[in-house]
Amino acid sequence: MEPVRHGVAGSPTDATVWLEALARGEESALAALYDAFAAPVFNLCVRMLRDRGAAEDLLQDVFLEAWRRAERYDAGRGNVLSWLLCMTRSRALDRLRAEKSRQRRERAVGIRMTPAVEPLAHASLQEEGERVRAAFATLPEARRRCLELAYFEGLSQSEIAARLALPLGTVKTHVRKGLQRLRVELGAT
């Protein structure tokens, strides 16, 4: 069979075809997806977990989960990259929450905690994704911060309000308007 590996980010149609092949267990489809999407997925892993080792694990787990869920992917609900990023965020939030629970449980049942991993030094900015980052930077500070805390750290609106000492109503507005502004900046409809 013709391998489906591509060196560049494929069109959305390609990506859907890769997922179909992945659902059948074809490794070449996994390679194509990885080539196309590992970079944005990994950026998100690192941004959320702030630990390179944990981010590498998560990167692999996301692609393994993509294999497991490939059959249920619905192109009508978003493109493959959005689907992968959404999965990445959910799993990263699971881990952030699980880490807190793990520490609590270890203290509770008297198990020695495993040593913490070194925090990751921030990677330098590259060109990839620059447009989005530039758009993000145009947001008023408070709106950007609310959006970041909600998206990358998984805080609820009440938790953000407490963290930033803002009224809950203000946080709600910041989150909604921040995202709207981002859409306008990126020229989406």
Added chain:
Amino acid sequence: MGCAFDDTCTAFALDALEPEEARAFAAHLPGCADCSDAVARARADLAAVASSAPPAPLPAGGFARLAERFAQRRKAAERGSVVLVAECFQRDFLGPLAADERPPRTHVGTEAVGRVLGDDPQSGALAALLEAFAARLGRDTRHSLLHVIDFHERDDPATAEHFAALLPHCLAGEPGARLLAPLAGLWNAPGSQVAELEDCQGAALLDLLRQVARGHPDPRRSKYAFIGAMTEHNLGYHARKARQLEARAALCPAFCAASDPARQEPALQALATRYGVEILPDGDALAEWLEL
């Protein structure tokens, strides 16, 4: 948009609502086209937020490692998962007691402890079983272990009723909550997961059982064996959940400490006849069932 839930759509897409608000909004959503559109639009916009993460160089050899794990999991998935669920191997349930020690009400009693842990917990039948099981554990292997544990904060008002019934037990950070020796060694093993007892109710337990059989899309191919220091009622509850996944489920009475032996036998029979839970007579049968 003319809907009262204006601000809520974005927060819902972000999963940033409090649980109660999220439930109310989820109920509202199907009947409101405006909100459904707004949620879909917000979800699409969130991909842009994700892409605002600063670039990080991809790990070298990342795909090779992924391909290796993929191959392992594919092989494992063909044969299904083997999950051992170990419940409450904690001191206040079945810790060995000193001669003059008065056990907490959750304790299964000295006789049951002796039967499950053996004379020496470090070298008895349970230890041998766990050692063999540990050798099979790994991130991408068929075998995985789920620890179910119980612990409470002393002053948590939510536990007042529970403590009124059972007296304080498994207090966080105190000896009673400690995990017992043969299980404690497997706490952080790869392929080992931990759940709190309160999590093991209703749908949450089903999700957990599914999740612990990681990488295996069809839960019917998985099998779950239950051992532990809870009553036959609790173990039975978990085993029935496994059967709800249409997976094979087994109990081994030799490793299940019930506080009331007179009630254990009929409970096990009911599990076997009503729910098809397999009852394994001894450690050898369990080891074989677990494919060790």
